[in-house]
Amino acid sequence: MINTAIGSLRRHALVCFKIGVEAAEPYLAVKRHMLTDGNRFGLILADGSQRYGTWPKVHVIAFGKAACAMVKAAREVIPVHLLACCIAVTNDDNVIALDGIELLAASHPLPDERGFKAAQICAEIAEAAQKDELVLVLISGGGSALLPYPVKTVSLQDKIAATDLLLASGASINQMNCVRKHLSQLKGGGLAKLAYPADVHALILSDVLGDDISAIASGPTVPDETTYADALSILESKNLADKIPANVKRHLEHGRDGQIAETPKSGDEVFAHASHTLIGSNALSVHAVMxxxxxxxxxxxxxxxxxxxxxxxxxxxLVLFAKKTICSMGEPLAIIAGGETTVTLKGNGKGGRNQEMALAFAISAQHHNLPGNWVFLSGGTDGRDGPTEAAGGMVDSGTIQRMIAAGINPGELLDNNDSYVTLKTSHDLLMTGATGTNVADLQILLILP
Structure with missing residues (x-):
């Protein structure tokens, strides 16, 4: 039974989380960075300046979890006589039927054959664009997995296997993207290379902490400063060098040894007509929650x-920080965070990084005797945490008692990476459904001393 105070905290935490998600609403973000006078199409750049183009054709390629909302906004602004094509690639949960837009669904977080076919189509559109035309690329989180276009010597199954191993190893998003860039024809500046000499502009919704543009969707339109040697070092550090498919390792080694050209770097001519604008990020959502x-x-x-x-x-x-802080506070306290943690799989359970963090917080809060009534929410802004339908978890000061009353051992299940089942038992899963956006994770801790 959840008491009145905790019930109020849970409602507040959920409302604040939803406000954070809404701050990254992709449709409005795209609209804020486009303009038209009915005949011409223009862009509002990061510095606020307006740029009308003389492009005779605009080719729109959208991919990521927010692709549908982003492409819908673009199609409403771009004059019909300029629009050469309009394609969106997103994951199954975020598919929304849209008139006049070629919509393709693919798998996330592991790539699939549908994504490979979608990537081929996007590559063909980019290659078909002519000088003085515009390839408008709308990028959001999840793009790396949704558009797998491996190099010819690496099969899609090889790339899936490598991605699976990296996910299970606890590799960061930047580490994963470094490897994926060097196995791809689109990532790491590959899309800009295919579109050259056409103009390329990307509107980017960031799911990467610090908003490193080269890391978002593995940087398909910007220079890549990582190398084949970096990719191999990451595999070594995660003890994966002898586990990845032989074709993957061979390709990376050939690249390191100079037998294969590197991904395009700063100063390469393929970026002479390429630019981008960041239109949303985790930092903006954190600010909204605050x-x-x-x-x-x-x-x-x-x-x-x-x-x-x-x-x-x-x-x-976070528990230790909260306990230290609460001792000096006599009023309701909110502690806010944003980012993207990792999980190193040691068991065979089901869950995601946000569910694991929520469960671990509840266990640690009991162990360290965190005082007062409290609620802790950790959720993915895309509404999907790992391979589950939950966005994350929302635990409170009564969570562990509910688990024990249900006859489960939360510590043992955490050690098995089985946070989903554990939180489901205590009714602490955060369920929002797919949100249509993705700017990493939000954490909200509310405490009544």
Whole structure:
């Protein structure tokens, strides 16, 4: 039974999370960066300046979890007589039927054959674009997995196997993208290379902490400063060098040895007509959550806007920070974070990094006797955490008691990476459905001393 105070905290946490997600609403973000006078099409750049183009044709390629909303906005602004083609590639949960748009569904987080075929189509569109035409690329989180276009010596199954191993190893998004760029014909500047000499402009919704443009969807339209040697070093550091498919390892080694051309770097002519604008990020969503908690009467503290590291370790650090802070506070407290933790799989359970962090927080809070009534929410802004239908978890000061009453051992299940089943048993899964956007994760801790 959840008491009245905790029930109120849970409602506040959910409202604040939804406000954070809405701050990354892709449709409005795209609209804010486009303009037209009915005949011409233009872009509003990152510095606020307007740029009308003289492009006779505009080719629109959208991919990622927010592709449908982004391409819908673009199609409503771009004059019909300029629109050469309009394609969107997204995951199954975010498919929305749209008139006049070629919509393709593919798998995430592991690539599939549908994504490979979609990538081929996008590559053909880019290659067909002519000088002085515009390839408008709308990029959002999930793009790396949704458009797998491996080099000819690496099969799609080889690339899937390598991706699977990297996911299970606890590799960061930047580490994963470094490897994927060097196995792809689109990533790491590959799309800009295919479109050259046409103009290329990307509107980017960032799911990467720090908004490193080269890491978002593995940077298909920007220079890649990582190397084949870097990719091999990552595999070595994760003990994967002898586990990945032989074709993958051979390709990376050939690249390191100079037998294969590197991904395009800064100064390469393929970027002479390429530009981009960042239109949304985790930082903007964190700011929105901070404002929402203050509006609800909480004293707000930003814990981290670059939260990284092993999910269960970061959960304990947050518990200790909260316990130390709460001792000096006599008013409702909100501690906010944003980022993207990782999970190193050691068991065979089901869950995701946000569910694992929520469960670990509940266990650690009991162990360290976190005082007061509290609620902790950790959720993915895309509404999907790992291979589950949950966005994450929302636990409270009664969570562990509910688990024990149900006859389960939360510690044992955490060690088996089985956070989904554990949180489902205590009714602490965060269920939002697919949100149509993706700007990493949000963490919200609300405490009544």
């Amino acid at each position: 404002q929402a908690t203050q509006a609800n009467g909480y004293f707000m503290l930003l814990y981290s806007d670059h939260l990284r590291g092993e999910a269960r370790d970061e959960a304990e650090k």
